[in-house]
Amino acid sequence: MAKPKLTLQQRRRIREQRARSSSAPEKDDLLTTLLSSGQLGPEQNGLVVTRYSNQADILFESAPERPLRKCYFRSHLDSLVTGDRVRCRDGEPYGIICSVLPRKSHLERPDNRGNICTVVANIDTIAIVVAPEPQAHTGLIDRYLIASEHHQISPLIVVNKIDQDPQQVERTLNLVAPYKDIGYPVLAVSASSGKGINQLSAQLKDQMSVFVGQSGVGKSSLINTLCPHAAAKVGKLSDASASGRHTTTTADLFPLPGGGNIIDSPGIREFGLLHLEQHQLINAFIEFRPFLGQCRFRNCSHRKEPDCALLEACANGKISAQRLDSFFRISESLKND
Ligand SMILES: Nc1nc2c(ncn2[C@@H]2O[C@H](COP(=O)(O)OP(=O)(O)OP(=O)(O)O)[C@@H](O)[C@H]2O)c(=O)[nH]1
Ligand SMILES: [Mg+2]
Ligand SMILES: [Zn+2]
Structure with a gap:
């Protein structure tokens, strides 16, 4: 990714910062420069539109019609993703992200x-x-x-x-x-x-x-x-x-x-399925729910046991053979992951 264009003054400040702390990473230098510029606006709510390595395009909730603002963030906010709601400060040409609000999902x-x-x-x-x-x-x-x-x-x-x-x-x-x-x-x-x-x-x-x-x-x-x-x-x-x-x-x-x-979003093919337990998986088949816990055997595999509530529901057309088969296949694939 191309680095942002900095003014001469910003470059000089960054060089000075580096000289003071040679181990400080460059992005934190830039953030410090932005913070000390005195040109950042007050904290407000924003939405992450696109996430890059150390910056994100932010939509300011108070001005959704305005063009997006590139905002930098420190490495402790590295888990930031698209859809995150953040507290941020607007600035020209860059703003900063101060914190991430709790996620609801x-x-x-x-x-x-x-x-x-x-x-x-x-x-x-x-x-x-x-x-x-x-x-x-x-x-x-x-x-x-x-x-x-x-x-x-x-x-x-x-x-x-x-x-x-x-x-x-x-x-x-x-x-x-x-x-x-x-x-x-x-x-x-x-x-x-x-x-x-x-x-x-x-x-x-x-x-x-x-x-x-x-x-x-x-x-x-x-x-x-x-x-x-x-x-x-x-x-x-x-x-x-x-x-x-x-x-x-x-x-x-x-x-x-x-x-x-x-x-x-590209390639969210496998999301969330990796750490599913078997009981969580079967509960995610919503039409199976009324029949769960109704089998004769507590550890019923629902494949061939007598008095299996799921097999009976399938035979009576209450759940489809295709979904039951899908459950078995996904269950096997998760065991092999
Ligand atoms: N006939 C027809 N073609 C469509 C329709 N919607 C999309 N296409 C075509 O399908 C192709 C793929 O469309 P995209 O919108 O790139 O598909 P996508 O799901 O975003 O694909 P990825 O970004 O690769 O995941 C393009 O050639 C579109 O023009 C539609 O309603 N009818
Ligand atoms: Mg696409
Ligand atoms: Zn059963």
């Missing part, structure tokens, strides 16, 4: 080394975006729903690209129909034609939402339709599937014109 995923790290904070709604192309998979939808349930964040299933081939669209709508039956909200939309966008916009109003889903389903395209000034990067489907990479590479926040914010 957060989502995590493993980094390249397998360490769990938080990727977004303060989420009210997880919009699970699927499409006829690339083809939707129930296994992935189930994983996102489990994460939503576990973190107590409302999920919303969004079927995008309903302008595509009607047969493929119908297949996708049939695929998500069982989720509607369980009680999950499902919306059918098209970022291209604008169909259903008003309903989606109404559903997301005043919420902090994160859009998740396979690369190429149209998350960024939907955000560009919902937030006219967003200019989120949109990729060609073939590029995304060929490279296996997401076009969107950082978690970015976009304010909704009518209130609320959407976070466009």
